[in-house]
Amino acid sequence: xxxxxxxxxxxxxxxxxxxxxxxxxxxxxxxxxxxxxxxxxxxxxxxxxxxxxxxxxxxxxxxxxxxxxxxxxxxxxxxxxxxxxxxxxxxxxxxxxxxxxxxxxxxxxxxxxxxxxxxxxxxxxxxxxxxxxxxxxxxxxxxxxxxxxxxxxxxxxxxxxxxxxxxxxxxxxxxxxxxxxxxxxxxxxxxxxxxxxxxxxxxxx
Numbered sequence: 001x002x003x004x005x006x007x008x009x010x011x012x013x014x015x016x017x018x019x020x021x022x023x024x025x026x027x028x029x030x031x032x033x034x035x036x037x038x039x040x041x042x043x044x045x046x047x048x049x050x051x052x053x054x055x056x057x058x059x060x061x062x063x064x065x066x067x068x069x070x071x072x073x074x075x076x077x078x079x080x081x082x083x084x085x086x087x088x089x090x091x092x093x094x095x096x097x098x099x100x101x102x103x104x105x106x107x108x109x110x111x112x113x114x115x116x117x118x119x120x121x122x123x124x125x126x127x128x129x130x131x132x133x134x135x136x137x138x139x140x141x142x143x144x145x146x147x148x149x150x151x152x153x154x155x156x157x158x159x160x161x162x163x164x165x166x167x168x169x170x171x172x173x174x175x176x177x178x179x180x181x182x183x184x185x186x187x188x189x190x191x192x193x194x195x196x197x198x199x200x201x202x203x204x205x
Contacts, residue, residue, distance in 0.1 A: 043067065053082050057182070060086060062161070066182040072175035076167055077103040080154050083182075084115050087161045093196060094154040095122040096171040098130070103171040104137045117158065122200055124149050145203025153192055162189035 042064045046056050049071040056073065060066055060083065074082070076096065084090060092107075099121075110116040120143045127135050128146065138144055152170055156163040167180030183189070 049073075053078060057082065060163075060182060060184060062184050064184055068180050068182070070169065070178040070180065072173075072178070075103065075171060075173055076152060076154060076165065076169040077106050077171045079165060079167075079169070079180075080156065081106060081110060083156055083163060083165075084110065087156060087158060087163065089115055089117050090156050090158040090161065091118045092116055092154060092156055093120045093193070093200075094171070095149055095151050095196065097124045097150050097152065098127060098170045098172050099123060099134045099138055100131075100172040101134050101137060102173070104134060104141060108141050119143070120200065121145075122147060122149055122196065122203060139205075145200050145205065147199055147203040149199070153196065155189060155193055155196070157189065162186045164188045164192050166192075 042061070044058075044064060044066045046058075046066060046068040048056060049069075051073070053074040056070075057066060057068065057079070076094070080092060080094070084092075107116065107119060111119060121138070122145050123135075123138070125146050125148055127138075152167050154165040154167075156165070162184065164183040164185075165180060166183070167178065169178045169180060
């Protein structure tokens with residue numbers, strides 16, 4: 001179903017500390033509103049800078065969509081690892097603009113423990129020159145392809161789950177504010193899987 005922007009009404013918790021007052025000077029900074037809210041259409045909204053990954057995301061449910069801000073409390077690989085604790089052993093197919101050695105080690109550990117049934121990754125061409133040491137590790141550890149990509153997506157699936165993570169987060173630790181969405185809709189999963197399979201086949205090693 002399509003909506004016009006004029007049809008959308010956003011309701012947020014009211015906090016007097018976060019609302020600019022008429023007498024405030026220009027660019028006055030107020031505290032952000034913490035928001036952990038659920039709606040009638042099985043969407044959850046998570047935005048609390050003081051919450052760690054476990055408490056922030058909590059348990060996901062089939063048919064649910066979780067929107068989140070991370071405040072640098074976790075990166076994409078840590079989020080994948082957390083969700084694997086709920087799904088059980090699963091296949092993972094992801095993309096990233098950059099990768100850290102720590103993230104590669106975490107994923108290798110999951111593979112060694114059979115928590116990952118398979119792992120593939122698409123990375124940007126510039127990782128070869130920008131991060132040569134992590135790239136060498138990645139090349140020796142995973143089934144990968146290089147292409148021109150800036151999208152950050154992770155697909156997690158087994159016989160019980162089809163999960164898509166769409167996020168601004170890379171596979172690196174980043175203290176910056178990041179935004180993401182976790183989908184459990186099979187239609188969203190299949191849409192992304194079809195595109196990424198095509199890009200993987202077109203990529204280079």
